[in-house]
Amino acid sequence: MIPTALPEVLILEPKVFGDARGFFFESFNARDFAQCTGLDVSFVQDNHSKSGKGVLRGLHYQIEHPQGKLVRVTQGAVFDVAVDLRRSSPNFGKWEGVLLSENNKRQLWIPPGFAHGFLVTSDSAEFLYKTTDYWHPEHERSLLWNDPAVGIEWPIQGEPLLAAKDSAAATLELTEVFA
Numbered sequence: 619m620i621p622t623a624l625p626e627v628l629i630l631e632p633k634v635f636g637d638a639r640g641f642f643f644e645s646f647n648a649r650d651f652a653q654c655t656g657l658d659v660s661f662v663q664d665n666h667s668k669s670g671k672g673v674l675r676g677l678h679y680q681i682e683h684p685q686g687k688l689v690r691v692t693q694g695a696v697f698d699v700a701v702d703l704r705r706s707s708p709n710f711g712k713w714e715g716v717l718l719s720e721n722n723k724r725q726l727w728i729p730p731g732f733a734h735g736f737l738v739t740s741d742s743a744e745f746l747y748k749t750t751d752y753w754h755p756e757h758e759r760s761l762l763w764n765d766p767a768v769g770i771e772w773p774i775q776g777e778p779l780l781a782a783k784d785s786a787a788a789t790l791e792l793t794e795v796f797a
């Protein structure tokens with residue numbers, strides 16, 4: 619486990635076994651996750667998305683039924699970002715960005731209370747993640763990817779490819795946040 623500038627956001631690096639055939643690693647182990655993070659969480663949903671170069675999905679969160687997310691990349695590379703949306707946090711509005719790729723096999727734990735999104739930096743990327751609560755579309759919110767008040771330094775020249783809901787997302791000042 620590798621800490622980040624946001625104490626609750628954690629990078630996890632699996633032990634990878636390579637041999638003449640290729641590689642093997644345990645991509646998730648509940649006991650090891652609990653031991654190395656000290657967290658007592660259970661995951662209820664696995665998600666898998668594929669995106670082209672320059673796609674930015676996010677920054678999303680559920681205002682009710684907030685989801686903790688354990689995210690990883692199995693093909694390509696993304697710049698993965700978490701933003702602390704807990705008003706009571708000393709890091710409210712602060713962000714952390716981590717390169718996740720098929721090569722570094724790093725995973726990122728994003729707790730409930732944070733917005734999450736990623737920018738695809740490779741030609742395409744397959745993104746897999748586990749969530750600690752189910753999808754509740756009625757509670758989904760989107761924080762604007764380039765809100766100057768948050769100041770995320772996305773590794774992109776020009777505009778990303780965004781879903782309409784993300785182009786129209788609210789700024790930190792106007793979006794719903796957590797206590």
Ligand SMILES: Cc1cn([C@H]2C[C@H](O)[C@@H](COP(=O)(O)OP(=O)(O)O[C@H]3O[C@H](C)C(=O)[C@H](O)[C@H]3O)O2)c(=O)[nH]c1=O
Pocket residue numbers: 665667675676678679687734735736753781
């Ligand atoms: C999130 C989700 C979506 N869907 C359906 C709804 C749409 O018909 C389709 C695509 O959904 P959406 O455009 O919201 O997908 P993303 O933009 O990748 O959303 C995700 O983006 C960022 C990276 C996140 O962290 C969230 O997990 C999630 O909000 O999948 C489902 O059926 N179940 C789900 O859990």
